[in-house]
Structure formats: C-alpha cells, structure tokens
Amino acid sequence: MATPRASESTHHFRCGGDVEMQVWSLWDTEVKKYLLHNLLDKRLIEKGDVYALYDFQTYAHNAVAMARRCERIPRLLEIADLINKAYDVLRPGSLLSAGRRWICTGGEICNEKNQLLNREVLLCSSQFLGIAASVANALSLADRPLPPAGEAFIVATVKIATEHLHRWGNQKTIENLRQAAKASPENVTDGNFSLLFSDKSLWHIAIYAELSGIAQSRKQGQVAAITRQVTRSSDYLITLLQLFKHRVTTRTLVNNQGTRVMVADLDRGFWRLYPDNRYAGYEGVEKPVVCVQAINSTSNAIPRMLIPARSVAPRPDTGWDFSHARRLVHALDALSRNWEAVQTVFKLPRTHEEPKALLQAFSNNLIANVWNGDMATPLFSNYWSGANGWYRVAYDNGTGECEEGSPPYSMSESFATGGYITWARYRHEIGALGKQLYGMVVNDKHTSSVVVSRYYSRLSEDTEATIRALNRFAFFSTMVGVGIE
Incomplete structure (x- = not known):
C-alpha cells in the first residue's frame, strides 16, 4: 500500500x-538520510562503531511497528534496504566460534578499558537483530507478492539471526x-550481577518470536x-x-475508584545494588555528584562526591529503570x-x-506506579517500580566522560519515544497522555514549552x-493506529 495522500x-x-x-515526511526529509549516512556509512562502515546498530533500532523501531499496523509494505522495504547495508x-566466525558477527573496531565507546574494542558487543547486535527480525516478519505476512529483494531480505535475516542465536x-x-531462574533478590550481592535478567535476553526472546512467525507464514516449500x-x-x-516468567x-x-487491578514489574528487587541504581532512593534536588575540571588540567572533568552512596539506603524494590524497560514494548508485541x-x-x-495478560498488567503498572498522575503535565518516574531517585550517578562506561x-523525572522522554503509547490499546489513559504530550510538543505555548524544554x-x-x-519520528509513530481518538 502506498503512502497515504492528504485526501x-x-x-x-x-x-x-x-x-x-508527519512521520513519513520526517522520514523522507531527515531521518532516512541520517540513518543511512550518519549511522551506517560514517559510523558503522567507516569507523566500525557498532553502537550505530543500537541507535538505528532506537530511532526506527516504532516506525516499523507503525508501518506494520498501517500495512505500508513499500516503507518496510525501504527500511529493509538500510538494514541490508549493515549485513554487508x-x-x-572461526573454527572455534562459528557464525557471522559485527565487531566493534572504533567509535566513541569501544576501547581497551571497557574491553569492547575488537569484540562483538552483544547488546548492539541483539537490539539491531530485534528490529531486523521485526521487519522481516512484517514482510513475510504481506498480502501481495514481494519483489525479489524483499524475499531475499527475509531469507538473509533468518539465516543471520539464527547464526547469532545458535552461538x-x-x-x-x-x-x-x-x-x-532459581534465584531470588537476596542472592544478588554487591559486585555480583550475573543473576540479573538483562535486556539482551529480552531481545533474544523477541527475535525468536519474530522468526517463529516467519517460519509459520512461509510458502509450503520454504517452511x-x-x-x-x-x-x-x-x-x-x-x-x-x-527465566522471564520467573522474573515478572x-x-x-486498588485504584481510586476502588477497582482492583493487577500490575507487573520486571526483576523487582534484583537491581537494588546495581551501581547505576545506587541512588534510586534519593529524590533530592541537590546533585549527589558534580563534575569538576582539575586545576591546570586539560583532561576530562572528574566527579566530586557530595552525597556518598553509602548514605542512601538501597531501594529494596528496584528493578529495571524506565528507559531500559522500553524493550518490553517491542518484545511483548513480538510475543x-x-x-x-x-x-x-x-x-x-x-x-x-x-x-496479552502481561501487556495489560504492565500497562496498569505504567499508570499506577510510573506516571505522576498529572494529566496536564505528564511526567514519569525513573524506575519501573515507581522509585524516582537519581539514575547513573557518576556513571563510568569506560570512555572517561x-x-x-x-x-x-529525567526519563520522562522515554514515554514519548520508547513506544509505551502503543499500550493505549490496553489502558485508554495512556492514549490520553500521549495526546496531551503531542499537543504540548507541536503547540509552542509558553507554559508547555517550559515543561517540554526541561523534561522532553x-x-x-x-x-x-x-x-x-x-x-519526533520515534514519538509520533507510536500515536498512529493504536486506537487513540
């Protein structure tokens, strides 16, 4: 189906x-060019920066989901063409480790200190294959014959994804x-986080789900x-x-109307000691850490501790943060x-x-525990549990920054760009919040522009x-075809 005309x-x-x-106008004028030239050509191909794969999914996956809902096969084929460039x-692999892979050989993040240079970065590959498998699945369900390039993309994606999953x-x-899967939060001790349920595992579930749909949809000779x-x-x-079932x-x-609702959390309590979340229980205005430039030094700024982590009691209910939890949107949709x-x-x-029962429960949690309850100025807590403390204080990813x-509330933007608004199908309030935020973003009124500038x-x-x-491309595409009136 072609892109719709105004009429x-x-x-x-x-x-x-x-x-x-609006979404496809942004794609045609800005987004496609950025994904192709900045992410794929410059960062991935020229520099070997696999974090370009991570960013590709972040910006494009919501539009893939929208194109699926609206049956925009030509647009999905355009996105498939870009993904093919990454396949190139x-x-x-090697005799000891078979299967193709992306290797990080440059960029701003991969270095010897964080041990990512000249290695496969599992998160980046997993996240990118999540969107690739979603595109291939949508094309496999097209109600009309695909061009040869489309069929070839489906086959290539299945082969590449299965190579990765097998390894x-x-x-x-x-x-x-x-x-x-046998562990409880008490088994997680300081410095030992091997028991955590990671976003990589969630992406692998999503990839399997998309591949199973492709397997069932293919013509008899290919099945x-x-x-x-x-x-x-x-x-x-x-x-x-x-493991996922164990960690939900x-x-x-009981809500304000006296109605009992079921809410869902992920890895609740398992992340309470994780360094990124040490300040989940501190909701003060004062910065726990400030970055200061050393005297007579041209090196990077260094952190100066104002509120020691040991003075903040860990939140015992801390699980995933609100930004990383956006993976639930696409993983549960795929399942x-x-x-x-x-x-x-x-x-x-x-x-x-x-x-679908889990989708309802996670949607209930978003309204009951993450949203601030203010329809006029919607904001969202930093943690899925409802905790709203500081996140990633003095975070060190090995780059020296x-x-x-x-x-x-600094993760409120994840509500707009993370895909959560598609859960309007399960809680109408989510759609109403999306509409309110959309109006705040596109109408440059003084009261809303202050909130948008600060939190969005x-x-x-x-x-x-x-x-x-x-x-805006990521945000607006979550609003379309999900029952918002």
Whole structure:
C-alpha cells in the first residue's frame, strides 16, 4: 500500500491521518538520510562503531511497528534496504566460534578499558537483530507478492539471526539462565550481577518470536528449511521464557475508584545494588555528584562526591529503570503477535502465560506506579517500580566522560519515544497522555514549552533540528493506529 495522500486522511491518529503523514515526511526529509549516512556509512562502515546498530533500532523501531499496523509494505522495504547495508559488514566466525558477527573496531565507546574494542558487543547486535527480525516478519505476512529483494531480505535475516542465536544460546549460557531462574533478590550481592535478567535476553526472546512467525507464514516449500534453522536452538528460547516468567512480579492494587487491578514489574528487587541504581532512593534536588575540571588540567572533568552512596539506603524494590524497560514494548508485541506460532514451532509447554495478560498488567503498572498522575503535565518516574531517585550517578562506561547522573523525572522522554503509547490499546489513559504530550510538543505555548524544554528536551524546538526530527519520528509513530481518538 502506498503512502497515504492528504485526501485519504480520516482521523488525526488513524492510519492514513495527518500524524502518519508527519512521520513519513520526517522520514523522507531527515531521518532516512541520517540513518543511512550518519549511522551506517560514517559510523558503522567507516569507523566500525557498532553502537550505530543500537541507535538505528532506537530511532526506527516504532516506525516499523507503525508501518506494520498501517500495512505500508513499500516503507518496510525501504527500511529493509538500510538494514541490508549493515549485513554487508558482518565478519565471518572461526573454527572455534562459528557464525557471522559485527565487531566493534572504533567509535566513541569501544576501547581497551571497557574491553569492547575488537569484540562483538552483544547488546548492539541483539537490539539491531530485534528490529531486523521485526521487519522481516512484517514482510513475510504481506498480502501481495514481494519483489525479489524483499524475499531475499527475509531469507538473509533468518539465516543471520539464527547464526547469532545458535552461538549465543550455547549450553553454558542455558545452564547459567537455569541457575538464574532459581534465584531470588537476596542472592544478588554487591559486585555480583550475573543473576540479573538483562535486556539482551529480552531481545533474544523477541527475535525468536519474530522468526517463529516467519517460519509459520512461509510458502509450503520454504517452511521446513526455515523451521529447522529456527528450532535448532529451541532449548535456549524455552529457558529464556522460563527465566522471564520467573522474573515478572505481579501484584494487585486498588485504584481510586476502588477497582482492583493487577500490575507487573520486571526483576523487582534484583537491581537494588546495581551501581547505576545506587541512588534510586534519593529524590533530592541537590546533585549527589558534580563534575569538576582539575586545576591546570586539560583532561576530562572528574566527579566530586557530595552525597556518598553509602548514605542512601538501597531501594529494596528496584528493578529495571524506565528507559531500559522500553524493550518490553517491542518484545511483548513480538510475543503477542506471534504467540500461536511460538507455541507451534517450538512446541512450548502450555504453562507459559498468554502475553496479552502481561501487556495489560504492565500497562496498569505504567499508570499506577510510573506516571505522576498529572494529566496536564505528564511526567514519569525513573524506575519501573515507581522509585524516582537519581539514575547513573557518576556513571563510568569506560570512555572517561564524567556523568553527574539523571535527576527525578529525567526519563520522562522515554514515554514519548520508547513506544509505551502503543499500550493505549490496553489502558485508554495512556492514549490520553500521549495526546496531551503531542499537543504540548507541536503547540509552542509558553507554559508547555517550559515543561517540554526541561523534561522532553529532544522533542523541543530548542534542540538541534536533526535530533528533534529523529525523536519526533520515534514519538509520533507510536500515536498512529493504536486506537487513540
């Protein structure tokens, strides 16, 4: 289906409406060029910076989901063409470790100190294959014949994704996950975080789900070969799902209307000692750390501690932060859309919970525990548990940059760009919050522009044009085709 014309607009937020047209206008004028030239050509291909793969997913995945909802096959093919460029720089494996992979050989993050230089960065590869598999799945379900390049993309994605999953899901990894599934928060001690459920594992579940949908959708002559590829490492998926089930905590709360609702949290309590979250219990205005330039020094600023971490009691309920939890949006969407295929292709035990029930519970948690309750000025806590303390105080990723940390409500932007608004299908309040925020962003009124500039700065008119375009592209695409009226 072609991109809609203005005359086809039936409603602001429906497929074919003017918000969808805004999304594709941003794609045609700014976003596609940025993804191609800045991320793929300059960073990935020229510098060997695999964090370009991470950023590609961050900016583009919401639009892929929108294109799927609105059946925009030509747009999905455009995105597939870009993904193919990243496939071209995959490096072969070895006799000891088979399978192609992306290797980080440059850029701003990979270095010897953090031990990422000349290595595969698992998170970047996992996140990128998450969006690649989603595009391939959407194309495999097209109700019309695809061009040869589209069919070739599906086949290439299945092969590349399964190569990675087979390598990542080795017997040692499976055994570690099984041990983690037996753990409780008390088993996590300071400095030992091997028991945490990571975003990489969540991405692997999403990739498996998309591949199972492809396997079930292919023509008869292709089904057997693709299914064999996908199911070679079925033990890995089953173990991942068991761990995920173990780490989802559900509780029943009573809302203001006296209605009981079930809310869901992820890895609740397991992350209480993690360095990024040490200040989850501190919600003060004063910075715990300030970055200062050493006298007579041209080196990077260094952190000066004002509030020692030992003076802040760990929040016992701390799980994932609100920004990283955005992975739930695409992972649960992939599981929900492909649930029948996942069960059939991998012969899952019937003990696994229906993903739609989890989507409802996570949506309830967003409203009950993360949102500040203010419809006029919607803000969101830094942690999925509802804690709103500082995040990543004095964060050190090995690059030598000084980070003071993220104060309360500083992750509110994740609501807009992280895909959460698509959960309007499960809680209408989420759609209403999305509409309110959309109005604040596109209408440059004084009262709203102050809030947008402070808490949603990358969507603001004050920010650099390309950054604004990328983030509005991610934001606006979550509003389309999800039942917002």
